[in-house]
Amino acid sequence: MATTSLETMSRLDATPITSFAHAARVEAADLEDVDTGVVTEQDHRILHDLEEAWTKFLLDNPTLLQRTGTSKQRVEELEQQLEAINTKRDQVEVEMQQQLDFIRRRKEDTESSYKKSMDRERAKQQKFDDMLQAQQDLVATSDQKVLRLLPWHCFLESLDRQTEHVGAFLGSRSQTNDRTIKPSDRAMYLVDESSDNKRDVELRAFRIDNALLRAQIKLTQQMIGSIEDHAKSLEP
Secondary structure (H helix, E strand, O other): OHHHHHHHHHHHHOOOOOOOOOOOOOOHHHHOOOOOOOOOHHHHHHHHHHHHHHHHHHHHOHHHOOOOOHHHHHHHHHHHHHHHHHHHHHHHHHHHHHHHHHHHHHHHHHHHHHHHHHHHHHHHHHHHHHHHHHHHHHHHHHHHHHHHHHHHHHHHHHHHHHHHHOHHHHHHHOOOOOOOOOOOHHHHHHOOOOOOOHHHHHHHHHHHHHHHHHHHHHHHHHHHHHHHHHHHHOOO
């Protein structure tokens, strides 16, 4: 048993290991200063059997033992892999940041273009609204003029029709020599003939003619203005 243990220890000691797997034997004497400091014979046997079993296990599974220098190489490989991963990560982060900046610029350009387009359309719409409002104002002005002129227009038309109806009688009343300027039939229709002075009656009829002509001229001018306003309202 002792020979086997020595051989095993020789084989194990000849196998360089690192801190990844501790293979140094623990003797019972090493435990005397631990706890109570009393180590029994049974403790010696148990510790010996444990160390034998652990040594055999390590030798039966050599892959668990990291050879001297292998762990350092492995650590260096892991560090290189980690550095490569970090480099790749940095590259990805830079690319993603570039993509983000590109998207942000495109977004800002799109928003700016959209705002300019909206401003142009809003200005066009405002111009159209102003033009439409101006046309509506012209129509309203034209309608107001027509409403003011309509009673006068109806009055003059009614007066002319009534005058035509009694024209023969009025003509016979205002007869003078052919060279004399005579009042119009409608003036004679409106004049008050209560005076016996024929000259006075004709004078008043001339004044009525003058007033009617002035009114008709004013009516015609305002009607022309109303028509012009209505025409302007139809312009594109």
